[in-house]
Amino acid sequence: MVEQAAHLLVHGEIWTLKDLFVxxxxxxxxxxxIVLYPYMTGLVAGAFVLSSLYHVFGxxxxxxxxxxxxxxxxxxxxxxxxxxMLHLQQxxxxxxxxxxxxxxSAISAFGxxxxxYAVIVASEIWxxxxxxxxxxxxxxxxKQRTGLEGLLLLIYKVISLGVRDISPEALQADHKATKxxxxxxxxxxxFLHGYAGFIFxxxxxxxxxxxxxxxxxxxxxxxxxxxxxxxxxxxxxMWLRRWALPRGKNFFLPDQLAGTMQLxxxxxxxxxxxxxxxxxxxxxxxxxxAITLExxxxxxxxxxAVKSWDILRQVIYEHDFYKIFVLQYGIGNVLPFLMLILPxxxxxxxCVASVLVLFGVLMMRWNVVIGGQAFSLTFDGFMEYSLxxxxxxxxxxxxxxxxxxxxxxxxxxxxxxxxxxxPAFYNDxxxx
Amino acid sequence: MKRRDFxxxxxxxxxxxxxxxxxxxxxxxxxxxxxxxxxxxxFLVDTHKCVGCGMCVKACKTENxxxxxxxxxxxxxxxxxxxxxxxxxxxxxxxARNGFTSKxxxxxxxxxxxxxxxxxxxxxxxxxxxxxCELAACVQVCPVGATYGTKDGVVLVDRKWCIGCGYCIMxxxxxxRFFHPVVHTADKCTLCxxxxxxxxxxACAQACPFGARKVGNLRDxxxxxxxxxxxxxxxxxxxEYGTKPQCYYIGLNxxxx
Numbered sequence: 001m002v003e004q005a006a007h008l009l010v011h012g013e014i015w016t017l018k019d020l021f022v023x024x025x026x027x028x029x030x031x032x033x034i035v036l037y038p039y040m041t042g043l044v045a046g047a048f049v050l051s052s053l054y055h056v057f058g059x060x061x062x063x064x065x066x067x068x069x070x071x072x073x074x075x076x077x078x079x080x081x082x083x084x085m086l087h088l089q090q091x092x093x094x095x096x097x098x099x100x101x102x103x104x105s106a107i108s109a110f111g112x113x114x115x116x117y118a119v120i121v122a123s124e125i126w127x128x129x130x131x132x133x134x135x136x137x138x139x140x141x142x143k144q145r146t147g148l149e150g151l152l153l154l155i156y157k158v159i160s161l162g163v164r165d166i167s168p169e170a171l172q173a174d175h176k177a178t179k180x181x182x183x184x185x186x187x188x189x190x191f192l193h194g195y196a197g198f199i200f201x202x203x204x205x206x207x208x209x210x211x212x213x214x215x216x217x218x219x220x221x222x223x224x225x226x227x228x229x230x231x232x233x234x235x236x237x238m239w240l241r242r243w244a245l246p247r248g249k250n251f252f253l254p255d256q257l258a259g260t261m262q263l264x265x266x267x268x269x270x271x272x273x274x275x276x277x278x279x280x281x282x283x284x285x286x287x288x289x290a291i292t293l294e295x296x297x298x299x300x301x302x303x304x305a306v307k308s309w310d311i312l313r314q315v316i317y318e319h320d321f322y323k324i325f326v327l328q329y330g331i332g333n334v335l336p337f338l339m340l341i342l343p344x345x346x347x348x349x350x351c352v353a354s355v356l357v358l359f360g361v362l363m364m365r366w367n368v369v370i371g372g373q374a375f376s377l378t379f380d381g382f383m384e385y386s387l388x389x390x391x392x393x394x395x396x397x398x399x400x401x402x403x404x405x406x407x408x409x410x411x412x413x414x415x416x417x418x419x420x421x422x423p424a425f426y427n428d429x430x431x432x
Numbered sequence: 433m434k435r436r437d438f439x440x441x442x443x444x445x446x447x448x449x450x451x452x453x454x455x456x457x458x459x460x461x462x463x464x465x466x467x468x469x470x471x472x473x474x475f476l477v478d479t480h481k482c483v484g485c486g487m488c489v490k491a492c493k494t495e496n497x498x499x500x501x502x503x504x505x506x507x508x509x510x511x512x513x514x515x516x517x518x519x520x521x522x523x524x525x526x527x528a529r530n531g532f533t534s535k536x537x538x539x540x541x542x543x544x545x546x547x548x549x550x551x552x553x554x555x556x557x558x559x560x561x562x563x564x565c566e567l568a569a570c571v572q573v574c575p576v577g578a579t580y581g582t583k584d585g586v587v588l589v590d591r592k593w594c595i596g597c598g599y600c601i602m603x604x605x606x607x608x609r610f611f612h613p614v615v616h617t618a619d620k621c622t623l624c625x626x627x628x629x630x631x632x633x634x635a636c637a638q639a640c641p642f643g644a645r646k647v648g649n650l651r652d653x654x655x656x657x658x659x660x661x662x663x664x665x666x667x668x669x670x671x672e673y674g675t676k677p678q679c680y681y682i683g684l685n686x687x688x689x
Contacts, residue, residue, distance in 0.1 A: 008502040011611040019541035023560075023607035024508045024527035029598045089596020089616040096576040096595055107575035107599055204673055205569060205605035377607045378689060380522055381540065 011089065014396060015388055020381035028373045028385040031399045033087035035369045036407050038196045038218060039225065039362055040080040043411075045193040046226010047073035048121065048185055053282065055124075055182035062282075064425075065275040068237070069230045070128065071424040074121050075415035081114065082407055086398040106199045117185075117192045124181040126159070127174045129422050133160045155421060193222040200368065207308030207379075208315070208372040213297050220290035225361035227283045228354035231276050235351045238272035241425065273347050280350045283357065284340050291333055294364070311379040319374060319382060324367050332360015472585040472678070473623055474650035475634075476657040476666070477559050479683035481644035484509050484557040486531035491639030493529065495624065497614075504610035505529060506621040507561040507636050512687055513537060515551045520687045532557070558688050559645060561636070562587060562608040562621035563669060563677030570600035570609060570620075579618065585650075585678060586625050591617045605673045623647060650678065 012027025047069045053059045054066035085091050098111030133156050140153040194215035200206075201214025242265050243249075298316065301309055316324060336353035370385045388400030397403060415424075492507045493500050508527030514520050523538040536544035568587050570579050578593040579600050589600075594617035601609040601618060612619035624634040628647060637645040648657030660666065660682070667684035668677040681688075 008499045008613040010502050010504045010613050011616070013503055017541060020539050021522040021524075022540060024524055025504050025601075025610040026607050027610075029601050029611070084597075087597070089598070089611055090594065093576075093593070093595040096578075096593065100576050100593075102574055102577035104572045105575040105599065106573065107597060110575070199599075203573075203602050205603055377605060378522070380520075 011395070015386050015399070017384040017386065018381060019384070020376075021378060022376040022381040022383055023378060026376055026383065028370065028383055030087075030369055030373060031385060032387055032404055033083040033399055033407075035362070035365045036404065037080070037083040037087070038193070038200075038222075038369070039365045040076060040083060040407065040411075041193050041196050042218065042222030042225050042361065042365075043229050044073050044076045044080050044117075044226070045189040045219070045222045046224065046228075047076060047230050048189045048226070049223050050227050050230050050279065050282070052182040052186050052189075055178055056186065061278045062275070064271055065230060065234050065279055067128065067426065068234050068424040069226075070121070070125060071418060071422050072230065072233060072411075072415055073226075074125055075418050076411045077118055077121060078414065079407060079410045082410060083403075084110075086403050086407070106195065106202055109195060113188070113192050113195055117188050120181055120185045120188055124178055124185065125422060126161075127178045127181065129426075130160070130163070130174050131166050131171060132423075132426060134164050134166050137164070152421070159421075190219050194219045200372070203372075205377060206372050207375075208312055209368070211297060211301075213293060217290070217293045217297065220286060220293055221361050221364055223286045224283065224290050225358055227279060227286065228357040228361070231279050231283065231354040232351050232358065234279075235272055235276050235347050237425070238268055242268045242272075276347045276350045277345050280340055280345060280353070283354070284337065287333065287337055287340075287357065291329075308379060311375045315371060315374050315382070319384075320367060320371050323363060324371075328360055328363040328367055331356060332363050333357075336360070470649075470651050472650045473564065473628065474585070474648060474657060474661075475561065475564070475623065475679040476646045476648065476660055477679065477681045478644050478646075479556055479558050479681060479688075481642040482509065482557040482559055483642060484511055484528060484532035485641065486528040487639040487641060488559060488636035488645060489527050489529040491635040492621075495627075495635035496622070498619070499613055500529065502613045503527075504613065504619075506608070506619070507559065510558045510560060510688075511537070511555070512558065513547055513555045514553050514687070515547060516553055517551075521545055521547060522687075556683070558681070558684075559636075560606070560608070560669075561679060562623070563606055563675070563679040564621075564623060566676035566678060567674060569603040569605065569673070569675055570618075573599045573603040575599060582625070584629075586623050587620070588622055588625060589618050589620060591615055591619075594618050605670050605675065606677075 010027065012029050012031070015031060016027040018026075050062070051066040051069035051073065054062040085094055088094050097108060098115075101108035101111060103109075137153065137156045137160060140149055140156070143149075145153060197215035197218030200209040200218075201211055203209045245265055245268065301312060336356040339349055339353040339356075342349075373383060373385070375382055387404075388396040391397035391400055391402050398406075418424075486509060489505055489507055489509065490500075492498070493505060496506060498504065498506060503526060505527035508524050508529075509532070510522055510524045511528075511532055512520060512522055521537045521539070525532075525538040534544075535549075536546055539545050564581075564585060564587050566585070568579075568581060571581050571587060574580075574594075575597060576593055576595055578590045578595070579587065580590070581587050591612075596611065596617055598611070598618070601611070604620075609618055609620045611617070624632070624636075624647075628634060634645070634647045637647050646657050648655040650658055650661070652658055653662070657680075661680050664682060666680040666682055668680060669684075670689050671677070
């Protein structure tokens, strides 16, 4: 007997409010970290698709942001796994998913899909930056090195994999490889995220989740959020660089440090303006697709009105009305869409709109994940989730506001260091 | 030794060793026990006999080390109260671990509901537990195979292998699963596998003073529960999910799911 365990709080009990009839074991088991998981994988996939628009389809206008999107996608990649680890009750056993996958489960594919994707992105970055890596080795070898530069040289030597050939033929081959990898990468990125949608869409016990549209809706919103994040971050980093350039703060300008570019603030401004407004165009297209699918889902449910519609209607139009129609569709979709289609788009307006889009997609994830647990399996009661703000324990930290901030901050920290090795804003006419 | 001789004697040795090794086939005692095609555990609940005393919940928690005060339970009892206006009120306060001792119906945030006796057309209790489905959704969705079905029809969780992702909890249409507050892995009714596989009874069925709950072998036509299932009108919960539940109910009606 576990006698000392009196007044034990069950996982989920602390943040779940029950109303009317809810089964005794029902709680909001999948909380904020599971909201963040599809959100982060969506950002990864979206950023990659954006970079591929240039690499595969040769959209020249997106050249600058494409390289940034690729490196940023790589920085986001480990963070896509972080929410899952924070959510697991037995995080140290997380590796079982890769070691002993049980193939009838949608989650078991995670290891395979995730690793495939990671390998593709890593090798694409390698091909894109190979010339830069070799040049950096030569540059660093022929100069008096500081301690940090010595470390950088070592890193470059390791990741060059001993290949120093940068003849035109070799570079041509790199170019071709990049294109092929980006081409394979698009379906894999879509699969990575569509499959996250499948994890939800295939839960037959959940009336809100179960729809074959779920993977497609997830892919579209993934591309939307990924592009929006790239616009915001690209613009912000360019502002930072414009601030750093005249002040000689070279730690924000690794490309400048490498001496491969001679930039002026005007160049940077022009580049920033051009890229953000161009990318915003693609954002609009994917937004239309995403919203169409989401509305189709709601209309179809209302029209067919099967048994579960009774409770879903109450959740969608009453309990979660504010979150769905005001926050998600209003502030997160309609408002930024209007901002993007009004003529004379500026970087600043594109950025504000993109931030709203990011918020809208986050709310969409919230409304799917938390909304799907807002009603009882019996359809006779409701559950409400309240996000723990002040952490009282490890659990309320990781599945509360603390965990959210941790997950949001992590990609930027990774990107800062990754940018030291692979300058995301490195500009070279010969490069891809 | 000539090469030919060497090959010859190697072949003889390998084949001889293989023959004798084949006699040492690894036998898992659990598999031998479970492979009995004559055995398929099932459960029968007679809702007419249940009075909502909660002895089954208490016995289950004690037997299976589920902390008594923790608000999760492997089995619970639901109360249904129907009124003249056609309303149905349901509750199961703390899984009815202390039994139903009040006429007030617990509506959680909406408070306690008082339905006057004269308005009640019918009221009854329904005990619930894991249905040990033939095509269990939880077994299908477990990413590491920690949840599995035994050959004799019981769905179990391997506490040493469960990663605690909660997918099975989400996947179960009956809400029988939860995270164990001490072990921190998915948990559910085992049909007291440790007892029934040694010829015993489940803790809940043993504790039930009215014989509302019974465990038995569905493959044995002479088993008391098989006889009832064959000769009376019984139902299962939520057959629309296609999980083929193996827990049968006498006296189900459409409000129960």
